[in-house]
Amino acid sequence: MLTTEKPKEPxxxxxxxxxxxLFIGFVAVGARNCFGVFVVPMSDExxxxxxxxxxxxxxxxxVNGLSQPFFGQIxxxxxxxxxxxxxxxxxxxxxxxxxxxxxILFLAFMFGLVVSMAQSGSGPSNxxxxxxxxxxxxxxxxxxxxxxxxxxxGMIMVPFSMFLLQATNWxxxxxxxxxxxxxxxxxxxxxxxxxPEDRGLYPDGDLAPLDDPGSATRRGPSGPLEVDTWKxxxxxxxxxxxxxxxxxxxxxTFVMSVHFIPFAIEERGISGATAATIFGYMMFVNIFGxxxxxxxxxxxxxxxxxxxxxxxxRGIGYAVLLTVDSILxxxxxxxxxxxxxxxxxxxxxSLTADxxxxxxxxTISGITxxxxxxxxxxxxxxxxxxxxxxxxxxLPFALVGALLLPASISAFSIKERKYSxxxxxxVPTPAAGD
Amino acid sequence: xxxxxxxILAHQGDAADPELLHWIRERLDQIFGTGPxxxxxxxxxxxxxxxxxxxxxxxxxxxxxxxxxxxxQDGQERxxxx
Numbered sequence: 129m130l131t132t133e134k135p136k137e138p139x140x141x142x143x144x145x146x147x148x149x150l151f152i153g154f155v156a157v158g159a160r161n162c163f164g165v166f167v168v169p170m171s172d173e174x175x176x177x178x179x180x181x182x183x184x185x186x187x188x189x190x191v192n193g194l195s196q197p198f199f200g201q202i203x204x205x206x207x208x209x210x211x212x213x214x215x216x217x218x219x220x221x222x223x224x225x226x227x228x229x230x231x232i233l234f235l236a237f238m239f240g241l242v243v244s245m246a247q248s249g250s251g252p253s254n255x256x257x258x259x260x261x262x263x264x265x266x267x268x269x270x271x272x273x274x275x276x277x278x279x280x281x282g283m284i285m286v287p288f289s290m291f292l293l294q295a296t297n298w299x300x301x302x303x304x305x306x307x308x309x310x311x312x313x314x315x316x317x318x319x320x321x322x323x324p325e326d327r328g329l330y331p332d333g334d335l336a337p338l339d340d341p342g343s344a345t346r347r348g349p350s351g352p353l354e355v356d357t358w359k360x361x362x363x364x365x366x367x368x369x370x371x372x373x374x375x376x377x378x379x380x381t382f383v384m385s386v387h388f389i390p391f392a393i394e395e396r397g398i399s400g401a402t403a404a405t406i407f408g409y410m411m412f413v414n415i416f417g418x419x420x421x422x423x424x425x426x427x428x429x430x431x432x433x434x435x436x437x438x439x440x441x442r443g444i445g446y447a448v449l450l451t452v453d454s455i456l457x458x459x460x461x462x463x464x465x466x467x468x469x470x471x472x473x474x475x476x477x478s479l480t481a482d483x484x485x486x487x488x489x490x491t492i493s494g495i496t497x498x499x500x501x502x503x504x505x506x507x508x509x510x511x512x513x514x515x516x517x518x519x520x521x522x523l524p525f526a527l528v529g530a531l532l533l534p535a536s537i538s539a540f541s542i543k544e545r546k547y548s549x550x551x552x553x554x555v556p557t558p559a560a561g562d
Numbered sequence: 563x564x565x566x567x568x569x570i571l572a573h574q575g576d577a578a579d580p581e582l583l584h585w586i587r588e589r590l591d592q593i594f595g596t597g598p599x600x601x602x603x604x605x606x607x608x609x610x611x612x613x614x615x616x617x618x619x620x621x622x623x624x625x626x627x628x629x630x631x632x633x634x635q636d637g638q639e640r641x642x643x644x
Contacts, residue, residue, distance in 0.1 A: 138626035139619070150612075288602065291601040318617070400585075
């Protein structure tokens with residue numbers, strides 16, 4: 129019997145994909161962030177100095193950044209499901225095998241190469257591209273939920289591994305972390321699907337793609353710059369505008385991750401515990417910043433404006449940090465910069481998908497991520513070098529902070545209305561006989 | 563050269579900055595006030611409850627999904643069948 133009674137709609141399947149991706153990112157990024165916890169006990173047992181173990185970590189950062197475009201390409205070509213599943217198996221197994229570490233070369237190979245490459249396969253860059261396929265109108269929101277996994281991983285997995293280490297030893301702790309990573313395999317196998325069409329659905333759970341001309345919602349036709357291969361995107365301006373500002377994003381976040389606490393202690397005269405409290409607060413606030421940016425972008429439109437705003441706010445945060453010579457300046461910086469910390473990757477990923485479509489999104493996102501990592505890598509070295517020369521963080525912080533102005537302008541100058549699929553109108557197909 | 567790698571290591575463990583870790587441990591010790599196993603058990607439960615929660619919600623929604631007929635071939639219309 130057919131009825132017109134309005135049924136209770138089930139939750140759109142894309143949200144399960146989003147939740148599964150969140151958990152995968154949570155354990156994958158979390159397990160990797162735990163490396164710092166293991167430095168002291170492993171160094172003590174094997175007699176390594178800090179430099180020796182740093183080589184493995186440094187290799188990991190470089191491999192992760194450089195391999196992302198390649199894994200992005202595999203993601204685009206294969207659809208992603210197999211890549212994510214295989215990456216989880218490799219990541220979990222390699223993490224567990226770190227329990228067998230007997231030599232620095234084993235650690236460098238297993239962590240620096242295998243773990244870091246596997247993390248590129250199942251990392252937030254690829255899962256954000258997956259979200260972009262499942263969502264159009266709520267794309268930024270879904271990507272923001274996915275991206276918050278990075279913060280959650282650090283907040284929960286790191287203390288967990290710390291206490292696990294205290295309760296057992298580093299070998300057992302690596303083994304347990306590997307098992308936790310592998311625990312995301314069933315959820316990935318059950319819920320990760322490559323695109324909504326695989327389940328007879330449309331993005332966002334819509335009944336059909338609708339025309340909504342001039343609306344600030346993402347429906348209907350694709351944008352004029354939609355590409356089939358990543359190479360095509362390199363001939364257009366938005367990719368360089370986004371990659372340029374993303375480079376500055378990496379520059380301004382990495383430098384703070386490394387140098388904020390020393391700066392707060394040595395140049396603002398506060399205790400290590402207070403500095404850590406402020407930094408922890410900043411990491412906590414960034415979850416809300418990411419989610420807020422996603423929701424605002426989806427509800428109000430103007431993704432590039434929010435992106436420019438996030439960079440400008442971070443720039444103001446840097447200015448406050450350098451000019452307010454007290455603990456108040458640190459708190460204000462943490463509040464402002466914290467909100468923009470993960471907001472920029474969310475908005476960049478969302479805008480990239482809106483402009484270039486989803487066919488080559490994994491590769492394009494991987495390339496912009498690589499710029500982000502290069503920026504971060506360079507800024508950390510530059511800040512260390514300038515600190516050694518000047519004895520202060522003022523100059524390096526001022527230099528990287530100043531880059532936020534051109535980054536903001538670069539983001540603001542993206543012609544989103546012209547290029548984003550969100551603002552395109554469908555040209556009516558002439559009826560037969562017209 | 564060593565300092566270069568030290569910087570990278572420091573970033574690598576950005577969430578695991580020693581000062582921050584010490585602070586987190588102190589706060590958690592204050593909250594739970596017991597041995598590390600209690601914290602491990604609680605946090606482990608939180609971590610593993612996430613996938614369990616996703617599966618439970620999915621199973622609870624099975625009924626709703628069952629009454630929604632799949633999209634028509636052209637994807638334009640959807641009817642509910644009782």
